[in-house]
Amino acid sequence: MTSPLQSLLDALGVTLSVLGIESFFFGCLAQVFCDYVGEQRVKWTRFFRYTPTVLISIGLVLAGLGMSAALIIHYLAPNLRFRPWETVSITWRSRGFF
Numbered sequence: 001m002t003s004p005l006q007s008l009l010d011a012l013g014v015t016l017s018v019l020g021i022e023s024f025f026f027g028c029l030a031q032v033f034c035d036y037v038g039e040q041r042v043k044w045t046r047f048f049r050y051t052p053t054v055l056i057s058i059g060l061v062l063a064g065l066g067m068s069a070a071l072i073i074h075y076l077a078p079n080l081r082f083r084p085w086e087t088v089s090i091t092w093r094s095r096g097f098f
């Protein structure tokens with residue numbers, strides 16, 4: 001079982017992590033859009049190549065769908081609820097997502 005403080009800290013950690021990665025991406029886009037010479041655009045397009053990025057994204061989407069399907073099947077099996085002793089393992093699994 002988790003305490004309310006632990007749940008709050010988990011939510012805060014996920015929120016700050018998402019905010020940080022979005023700030024990084026926003027900074028990359030700002031450098032590309034405000035670069036009138038073209039140096040930053042070349043730098044970031046060299047770092048984020050199109051084809052490998054798309055393939056990695058497809059793989060991550062499929063992995064997420066697979067994990068979600070397993071959780072949905074696990075939820076649907078015992079009449080639309082989780083058994084009480086399984087909620088602890090589900091909590092630990094959900095922390096591993098991020």
